[in-house]
Each structure stands twice: as structure tokens, then as C-alpha cells.
Amino acid sequence: MSGRLGEFDGLGRRFCDDPVFFAETVLSFSPFSYQAEILRDKAKRVVACLGRQSGKTATIAVKAIHFAYTNPKTTTLIVSPSLRQSIILFDRILGFIYSNRILVASVKRKTRTIIQLSNGSQIIALPCSAHRLRGHTAHMIIVDEAAFVPDDVVVSILNPMLATTDGVLILLSTPWGRNHFYKAFMNSDFSVHKVKSSECPLISSEFLKKQREFMTREAYLREYEAEFVEASTSYFTQDLIQSCIDSSLEFIDESEIVEEARLGK
Secondary structure (H helix, E strand, O other): OOOOOHHOOOOOHHHHOOOOHHHHOOOOOOHHHHHHHHHHHOOEEEEEEEEOOHHHHHHHHHHHHHHHHHOOOOOEEEEEHHHHHHHHHHHHHHHHHHHOOHHHHOOEEOOOOOEEOOOOOOOEEEOOOHHHHHHOOOOOOEEOOOHHHHHHHHHHHHHHHHHOOOOEEEEEEEEOOOOOHHHOOOOOOOOEEEEEEHHOOOOOOHHHHHHHHHHOHHHHHHHHHHHOOOOOOOOHHHHHHHOOOOOOOOOOOOHHHHHHHHHOO
């Protein structure tokens, strides 16, 4: 194994081959069964439709770390509807890396959005902004909250980044509309995972019962059952709303504006 993980005498091959063993031994992370399935999925095209709080961020953070540390000179991109969302996943990745002294020793450069390793690999967090995405070549692209990323960004910008590397595309999200995420979910070329929130041992049935009482049926099915449904009371379809988003414009989080105003910027 490249980098400093070779210090685990005699276990290098297993660390490379089994991301679950890597997660448990190196990161002290014990995945649930559905998380282990995603971690061990070796498909080039993966789509995971998951209910809220099912452990999506932790799962994909581990997968990104394992890929970067065991595949030298590779680039992993994290793309989300906003930079803030990409940084949430990026911070989880950093948290795992900095929990292990050997992984930390392999970090050669770290910024707010980039981490570079001694084996030549790097992980980069990016927003869903066409002009900031173009120009990259990637070996793995992770699209978080993929259902809320415009179709043209995935089809016309992200997919071509994998053309020369035969890289991996991973789409993760709760369901929304009948866009590229839904099409991938229904496409036999993709390895498909579906996880309901009730499958997470950390979520109680009492909590879900309360959520069901205060949400519309359609919203509950989307958010917690990972079902593709349209709200029966909506005048505009989800696809129509999504089509009005200009992918050339970068999403600005209102909390960031408030914080800058507070600091007098």
C-alpha cells in the first residue's frame, strides 16, 4: 500500500481490498450493513437514494478516503449544490483522517477545500458552479444531494471529467423529481442502493412516527422512505422548478451573507 499505511505490517493488501476492514481498523468506524454494501460496491456508476440521517455523509467520506489512500495519483471531486454542502462532507473526511496518526502523516497540503496526500492523490471540494467545475480531470466524482444538482452539470460537465480515467461516478441524494438522479436510479447501468431512514438503528420508530404526523404524506415518503413522489398539492412539478435553475450561477447560502454582514465585510 502506498503512503504510510504500509506501517500496518502484513495487512496492506487487505486494507486495499476491503474498505470495510479499512474503516473498522484504521478509522474506528463500524458501518451498518447497508453502509458496508455501499463501501464495498466496486461499480463505476453508483447511485444511492437514502432517507434522512441514514449515515450518508459518513459512508461516502470513508469511501473517498479509502479510494484516495489506496489509489496513488488520483483526484477525487466532491460536488454539491453549494460549496457549504461540499465542505460539510469535506470536513467529515478531514475528521476521519485526523483521527489516525498514520493518515495524518500522509497529508502534505491542506486548505479549506483541498487535501493533498504524499502518494500524489488529492480530494477537492467544489460548488455546483459551471465555471468553477470545468477544467478538472477526475478519477472519482462524488455528487452529494445529487437530485438538486442540475442535469446539465452532471451530463455536460461532470461526466466528461471521467472520460480519460475510466473513473467512478457516485450520486447520493434524497429523491426529488424525475431528473438525472431518477434516471440513474432506474438505469441498469448503475449499481443502485436504496435506504430508508427506518433501516438506520440510530433512528427510533417513535421519532419517525412524530415526523409522519407533522409532514405531508408525499414529503415523508421522500425524506424518510426514499421514494420518488410528487406533491399532489403542488402547482408546479419538481422538474419544472429544477429546470429554472441556472447552473452557471453559484448558490449563495443566506447564512454566509448574514455572517459577512455581521463581520462588516
